[in-house]
Amino acid sequence: MIGMINLIKSRTSYRGKYKSIPVPREDLITIMETGLAAPSGCNKQTTSLIAVDDENLLKDLKELINPPICQTAPAFILVLTQKIYAYRDRCYQVQDYSACIENMLLAIKALGYESCWYEGHITDDDDIAGKLAERLSVPKDYKIVCLLPVGVAEDEIKYAIKKDFSERAWFNGFGKKV
């Protein structure tokens, strides 16, 4: 499964423009299926998803995003979370939706599209996520935490500069090199 490994390594956050090519419904379903296949703490399945590919609705949502991002994306996937306790006072909703998002980012890449994990931009104090949730009739016990644009890249793919492996991964003890 070298293809799989290389795909994971080649995924990157894309913040450029998208081509005006629609994303087929079946691809959006496949992407969401991979997200829902992610593990969740005590199998509580705290994450839900809403894909948006209706042109008018997409336009409405884009107008709610200020400062503007993802304005050329032909489809969105919104990630919703519920505060469901796994046991006692332990809730793994952040872990759950993060694993779900990572699966979808990989599936998006595998299908030839690009995306980016937009969380802070919509969950900051100006609560863009709340406005999106209202427009999408999301009940109060669900919270939108992430927006994933989906589409074919128009611009160049850029890679984030990351620390060396030896600064972040070791064998048989902290800081011990291979």
Next chain:
Amino acid sequence: MIGMINLIKSRTSYRGKYKSIPVPREDLITIMETGLAAPSGCNKQTTSLIAVDDENLLKDLKELINPPICQTAPAFILVLTQKIYAYRDRCYQVQDYSACIENMLLAIKALGYESCWYEGHITDDDDIAGKLAERLSVPKDYKIVCLLPVGVAEDEIKYAIKKDFSERAWFNGFGKKV
């Protein structure tokens, strides 16, 4: 990339016994590389990793895990996190390490091994993670949050029962079916 999509869908949490077949160092490196390739909030790279394949050290660590889990696994990967703020008071360390873990779970599967995301078991009030951290000489500003066993499955692979797609994913509005 049908292989990739199917692999994501076929990943499951394995809690059975492992065969006593060692995991080659190059596979552990590949798995950790995929983990470090995950995105992180504002590229803060808050996640670090320690792989353990030394037999004596592995034995010591296993003795610290009570109730016992992963006792037959030929290798461990420990996931470490640092509280580094992305901006202002926002820290995405949970998102960061969760995406890292999910990448590794997929890579583990792609390479023919099984694993399971053990977080609650080691981070509960009895602080098994703290004991593991001490044995591995992990500095105080890093925290172990997850243990991933790595190995070839001895027992049957079982799948968690999950809600239907239509209960967790919708189009163009909350609860709207395809």
